[in-house]
Amino acid sequence: MRCAAVSRAPLTAARITPGPRERRSRGRCARVSAARWVDVPSGPGTRRSLVGHTHACHAPSRPGRLNQRSLGGSAASRRATSNPHRSRRPSARRFHRTRASGDTDGEAVSTSRAKDDDGARESDEGSLDAAIFALALPAVASLLLDPVLGVVDTAFVGRIRGEGAAEALGGLAVATAVFNFSFKLFNFLAEVTGPLVASQIAAAEAEATALDDAGTTTTNTTTNTTTTTRAEAAETVRGAMTLAVALGIFACVGLELGADSVLRWSGADGVSSGVANSGVDGGNMLRQAEAYLRVRALSAPAALIGTVAVGAYRGLLDTKTPLLVSGAANAVNLVMDPVLIFGFGPVPAFGVAGAAAATTTAEWIAAVVFWKMLVDEGLLPGMDGETRRRDQSQSQSTTEISGTLKGRTNDTGATDNLIGSPGSSIAGWFGALKPLAAGSASQLVRTLILQAVLLRATAEAAGAGAAAPHQICVQVWWVTLFALDALAVAAQSLVASSLGAGDMVSARQAADRCLRWALATGTAVGVGIYAAGPALPGVFTEDPSLIESTRGPLALVASLQPLNAAVFVGDGVLQGAADFDYLAMAMAASAAPAIVMLGAVGVGAETGVAQGAAAEVVSATALQGVWRAMAALQLGRAGTLSWRYWFDGRSPVASRERADEAGKENGE
Incomplete structure (x- = not known):
């Protein structure tokens, strides 16, 4: 009986590489909705077997998955159990058949099997918990780092002394609220990109594994499967990046041209009138807010690039990389803030505008790093023509496997541009944007x-x-x-x-x-x-x-x-x-x-x-x-x-x- 194998995805930040594959007998699998007895073709006849869904082991980086054509998970997971033909959960029917068989040790054997199944279930839950926390713990740290940029700015601006200190802090509060509201409106980029990338990669890997199980691939072809399985996900990420850059530029231009109106719409008029009798110069506070917002608006494209990158890495089941990049960006902001706010040596003091400049610089550094890393992952094109040249250098075996995956191999052995950049045509970009737009x-x-x-x-x-x-x-x-x-x-x-x-x-x-x-x-x-x-x-x-x-x-x-x-x-x-x-x-x-x-x-x-x-x-x-x-x-x-x-x-x-x-x- 042949079943789907564990995905052979390459190492990412926490990816686990499965061990060597063993040769298995030929056969065809059919998915069964629940544990039950079925007749399974085996050689010239059939044999009676209890089959059912099993939960493939979840690695910390990517959960094991059960292929649609699979009866019970991977060969590796079946070999890991004491009885390779047993379902993950103990079956009452199997238990009673054993008791009725007349075996004098039936009760002991059934008890042993139940214990083994309990152990397997606990192992599955433990590995699933490991996968959950491998994603959740870096994610919570990364989520907490996002507001840290604003906290650092507030902490340093709050230490400005002398005349105008209160106005500087008030202006920072108003401008930050405007930018954060604008930024949250585009948070959907990460929420949509992540699930699309994860599902597309998983589907392609399952399809590639099914072909491998059917004996369609060879040792030479499997080394290039990863590039093929990420083709559709790469289109999604490229489309999302196109949308992010376009929306970022639009937001930047809008905030630059309408800074004064946006600040008034956000309640700046109320702030100005409310502080009129409190000893605070409302007009100066609004000027401080505008100075911060105009500089911070320059980071809008970078912020949205980072948002898409975070979503893409979530799709790769990697939340550690965004944490590291965000941490580095916060470190840059922490170093630059006091220099640009208070001045140092030849660098003059810019006050609130300096805080905005430090944050903007940190976000652009993070955006560049994210872009380079996604290029290395094969999800974004690099320098002009780089992706195309890399695709064209693939071996004939890669051409054959990619063509088989999508069924689009032509007479000459060439395939449709599965791995190439959708940027090679305008239609490719619009095609990548369709699932995102929906x-x-x-x-x-x-x-x-x-x-x-x-x-x-x-x-x-x-x-x-x-x-x-x-x-x-x-x-x-x-x-x-x-x-x-x-x-x-x-x-x-x-x-x-x-x-x-x-x-x-x-x-x-x-x-x-x-x-x-x-x-x-x-x-x-x-x-x-x-x-x-x-x-x-x-x-x-x-x-x-x-x-x-x-x-x-x-x-x-x-x-x-x-x-x-x-x-x-x-x-x-x-x-x-x-x-x-x-x-x-x-x-x-x-x-x-x-x-x-x-x-x-x-x-x-x-x-x-x-x-x-x-x-x-x-x-x-x-x-x-x-x-x-x-x-x-x-x-x-x-x-x-x-x-x-x-x-x-x-x-x-x-x-x-x-x-x-x-x-x-x-x-x-």
Whole structure:
């Protein structure tokens, strides 16, 4: 019986190379949906065998995957078990057949087999956990490094002394908020690129492995399979980079030409009027903000290049490389900030503009490094003609295998340009952009809806005089988000890779495991917030009244953490399945009641003021209402995502039972 082999992908940051392949008997495999007895062709006759899905071992860098044509995983994983013909989970039918066979040692043998199966299941879970944390731990560090750039700028600008110090820090805050909002709108580039790359590489590797199992390839051809299996993924990355550069240039030009208008739209007029009687020069603060924004806008293309690169590496199941590059960029920013802000030797002091220059330089260095590394991965073209020359130097054996993979070998042995750059034709670039455009539009709508709810929540809190305590709660919310969202990155990558290989079982196993870890992690974070509740506000303020006003909302934030963790992982699972349209619709459905509740908060605050209620009472009531609306948003997201994952048979990650039910309802 021949089954799919372990993928022979090359080493990346943490990739494990499988051992040498052994010659196996010839045969044809068929996938079986669950453990059951089937007749398997074997030589001139048939033999009765119990087969079923097994979960191939998940390496830390790339999970093992079960090919669509496979009965039970790779040869290596079968040899690793005490009984090579046994399913991963013990079968009740096999257990009873053994007891009924009249074997005097049947009970002992069955017990031994059950123990072996328990050990195999524990081993699978352990290796899957290793894969999850190999992705999640670097991801959480990388996610936490992103806001560090802004923290470093704030720390140094806050140490400017003399006249204009307060204006410099206020201008930095306004300009940073504008840039961050603009940048988050394009975060869909990473969310769409990652799952596409992971699924495309996994699908190509599974196809190449199937051909290898069928005896189509030789030793000479297999050495070049990696380049072939990354061809479609390379088109996706190149298309995403094209979109990133175009959007980055557009954002840069827009911010440069409309800096003043953008700052006023972001609330600069309100800031100016609010500080008019506080001893702070509002006009100077706006000038400082404009100086920072104009310099920082130059980094927009670099920031989006980095976003696509992070998504591409997630698709390669490598979150360590983005962490290293981001860490190096932060180190550059840390060194340059004091030099450009305060001056050093012949370098004059640029103040706030110097902070923007340091951050911009660091982001461009990171973009160049990312681009070079993706060239080395074969996902981007290098110097003009470099990729073409490398492709043209491939051996005839590579031509044959790549042609066989896509079935497009012509009479002369040449193939369609599977490995070449899609830049060789305009049609190639547009072809690469098509899958990105479909997912990106939905993700952009989803992001806009979420940002609208968050902005409305802040506006209602500010309108009721609760802006300061609300900001403290939001900061706690965002810090915990970075820790919990790392599991979503792992879920996204593992699900996309498994589905790309046609292995729904492994995809759901990875999703279920990530959800369990998310609930455990979210519970731990929630308990930590609740326990530290009295001390947390003191990190942000020393005002006793503010500290007291945050107690109730922070308790609600703590209780939401398990739910938040599950929601983030659910997003990651459906993003890995490229279910972007549903995610947008789910966000809209979840946001609607939250927006209604936020509107009621505003009405309630106005009513309280009209009835002469104390300002403290109005503020506290409004703040509680705002965070109840946030809870409603998360509950709505949890409900819509749960329905899609567990009950909707049309879902791309539906269980076989739900998919069969949906097929019957549709008459299929």
